[in-house]
Amino acid sequence: MRRFARLLPVLVILLAASSTPALAHGGDLVYTGATGPYQVRAFANWAEGWLDYSVDLRNVSTGARIPGAEIHVSVFENGVQIAEYTAFESGAVYEFVEQSPEEVHWNLVLDISSPLGPAKLTHALDLAPTNWVVPSVLVIGGFFAAVAAHTWSARRRARA
Numbered sequence: 001m002r003r004f005a006r007l008l009p010v011l012v013i014l015l016a017a018s019s020t021p022a023l024a025h026g027g028d029l030v031y032t033g034a035t036g037p038y039q040v041r042a043f044a045n046w047a048e049g050w051l052d053y054s055v056d057l058r059n060v061s062t063g064a065r066i067p068g069a070e071i072h073v074s075v076f077e078n079g080v081q082i083a084e085y086t087a088f089e090s091g092a093v094y095e096f097v098e099q100s101p102e103e104v105h106w107n108l109v110l111d112i113s114s115p116l117g118p119a120k121l122t123h124a125l126d127l128a129p130t131n132w133v134v135p136s137v138l139v140i141g142g143f144f145a146a147v148a149a150h151t152w153s154a155r156r157r158a159r160a
Contacts, residue, residue, distance in 0.1 A: 028043060030125055035119045035121040036116075036117060037060055046127045051098055051100035068089070071112050073096065073110055106125045
């Protein structure tokens with residue numbers, strides 16, 4: 001039992017690390033690739049009716065961030081254009097946050113323009129709602145198990 005009590009904090013940390021983190025500036029990586037002079041990484045997250053989509057734009061040769069670019073995103077569903085957004089510079093990424101359906105199965109066309117020149121790329125975006133219940137229950141259960149193990153160990157030492 002002592003070994004379990006010693007390992008419990010490690011298990012709790014591993015559970016916390018494996019649970020879904022809070023997502024900011026787009027969330028999960030949904031695309032990575034190069035087009036023209038640009039290295040592009042796109043991130044997306046859907047939460048409570050809102051799609052948060054971000055683009056990390058870098059110089060393909062140097063890896064340096066490219067400030068001052070213009071990124072226009074055309075959204076296609078079943079081959080029909082349904083929307084067009086502008087991703088504005090927000091810190092180190094270009095981002096837009098817009099209302100969207102719970103299930104997203106789109107093709108995105110990104111038109112990029114900066115002093116390095118124009119470029120265009122297309123990628124699919126498939127998102128479904130995330131389930132936070134299981135990771136949350138595991139982390140909370142691990143916490144209470146650690147408290148119980150500590151209490152049991154302290155009472156056992158007090159009796160000895």
